[in-house]
Amino acid sequence: xxxxxxxxxxxxxxxxxxxxxxxxxxxxxxxxxxxxxxxxxxxxxxxxxxxxxxxxxxxxxxxxxxxxxxxxxxxxxxxxxxxxxxxxxxxxxxxxxxxxxxxxxxxxxxxxxxxxxxxxxxxxxxxxxxxxxxxxxxxxxxxxxxxxxxxxxxxxxxxxxxxxxxxxxxxxxxxxxxxxxxxx
Amino acid sequence: xxxxxxxxxxxxxxxxxxxxxxxxxxxxxxxxxxxxxxxxxxxxxxxxxxxxxxxxxxxxxxxxxxxxxxxxxxxxxxxxxxxxxxxxxxxxxxxxxxxxxxxxxxxxxxxxxxxxxxxxxxxxxxxxxxxxxxxxxxxxxxxxxxxxxxxxxxxxxxxxxxxxxxxxxxxxxxxxxxxxxxxxxxxxxxxxxxxxxxxxxxxxxxxxxxxxxxxxx
Numbered sequence: 001x002x003x004x005x006x007x008x009x010x011x012x013x014x015x016x017x018x019x020x021x022x023x024x025x026x027x028x029x030x031x032x033x034x035x036x037x038x039x040x041x042x043x044x045x046x047x048x049x050x051x052x053x054x055x056x057x058x059x060x061x062x063x064x065x066x067x068x069x070x071x072x073x074x075x076x077x078x079x080x081x082x083x084x085x086x087x088x089x090x091x092x093x094x095x096x097x098x099x100x101x102x103x104x105x106x107x108x109x110x111x112x113x114x115x116x117x118x119x120x121x122x123x124x125x126x127x128x129x130x131x132x133x134x135x136x137x138x139x140x141x142x143x144x145x146x147x148x149x150x151x152x153x154x155x156x157x158x159x160x161x162x163x164x165x166x167x168x169x170x171x172x173x174x175x176x177x178x179x180x181x182x183x184x
Numbered sequence: 185x186x187x188x189x190x191x192x193x194x195x196x197x198x199x200x201x202x203x204x205x206x207x208x209x210x211x212x213x214x215x216x217x218x219x220x221x222x223x224x225x226x227x228x229x230x231x232x233x234x235x236x237x238x239x240x241x242x243x244x245x246x247x248x249x250x251x252x253x254x255x256x257x258x259x260x261x262x263x264x265x266x267x268x269x270x271x272x273x274x275x276x277x278x279x280x281x282x283x284x285x286x287x288x289x290x291x292x293x294x295x296x297x298x299x300x301x302x303x304x305x306x307x308x309x310x311x312x313x314x315x316x317x318x319x320x321x322x323x324x325x326x327x328x329x330x331x332x333x334x335x336x337x338x339x340x341x342x343x344x345x346x347x348x349x350x351x352x353x354x355x356x357x358x359x360x361x362x363x364x365x366x367x368x369x370x371x372x373x374x375x376x377x378x379x380x381x382x383x384x385x386x387x388x389x390x391x392x393x394x395x396x397x398x399x400x401x
Contacts, residue, residue: 021256023257028255033245037243039243044237044240053241053243053244053247057248057251064253065253124232125232128229128232129236132236147233148202148238149204150201150202176187178229179229183225
């Protein structure tokens with residue numbers, strides 16, 4: 001009769017995945033409700049200007065479509081972030097090819113964040129976002145995953161495809177750069 | 185602004201900002217921040233960053249869920265109901281009909297080959313100058329006479345295509361051969377029959393039955 005149980009906040013991600021595999025579609029709703037807001041924030045922090053919901057949706061579709069490959073070595077959220085990051089990078093590459101635009105490389109990534117200008121409420125936040133814009137793409141990803149999501153270096157390394165030590169270095173370099181831009 | 189020398193506490197600042205610390209660790213870090221101006225300033229910066237990036241658009245959960253694939257259990261159930269089963273049954277029926285047709289034809293061919301008039305009939309069919317229109321097999325009990333085959337001269341003149349075909353063929357039928365040639369051919373066939381059989385590469389499909397001696401019963 002466990003199948004008829006309503007998914008609640010106490011259910012772990014693994015419980016919900018198992019129930020979804022067994023045919024309980026409400027478990028999918030619980031998982032989406034739990035992780036969609038963080039995925040949307042992560043998409044924005046990666047510079048996704050529009051279609052954030054579409055990106056989040058594609059992430060879930062891809063994740064549920066290949067749920068058998070989720071080994072639970074990392075948390076579901078880390079796995080979802082990894083998928084979403086790849087999706088966003090793929091979309092960006094495709095868009096870049098389509099428009100044959102200037103390379104959106106690590107050095108010249110500031111243009112990704114134009115849309116954020118309308119989101120920040122006050123001058124302090126504007127200054128912060130401009131400081132973050134100046135970081136390299138990898139520094140920014142590591143920094144925002146650490147600050148916004150509170151992920152460990154190990155989890156961040158999995159998401160960005162780096163090492164734990166490298167993630168730590170990127171974070172501290174990013175903190176130093178942001179502080180210099182804000183206060184010096 | 186400087187970096188705090190307490191690396192452990194400094195490493196906890198982003199987790200404190202993200203609310204990712206357990207209660208005990210959080211209390212320790214907050215106590216340190218209260219006494220450390222550098223960590224307090226860094227924590228303030230991290231909180232500003234969080235505030236700047238938490239304004240993500242609200243997503244429609246229902247819409248996302250509706251786009252998800254069905255659970256594996258549901259998909260399996262769906263795949264076992266309806267059309268696929270019917271398709272499998274269709275294949276089985278088609279296979280059965282094919283077997284019946286091929287079997288029936290095989291029996292008919294075997295019967296025809298086994299009839300006394302078969303050799304003449306086959307020979308006549310290979311004869312380009314005649315057409316077999318009837319072949320009468322012996323009928324009735326006790327009638328063991330040879331079959332009679334009726335040959336009719338082909339009335340039409342050979343066309344260019346048929347004449348070319350005739351030139352490409354190996355020759356006429358058995359009727360064109362004289363008695364000596366036929367006897368020589370029959371002798372050659374007997375030689376082939378007497379030749380030792382080479383071992384086949386195919387596995388022996390003869391079922392191996394257990395030998396049960398009288399004593400074991």
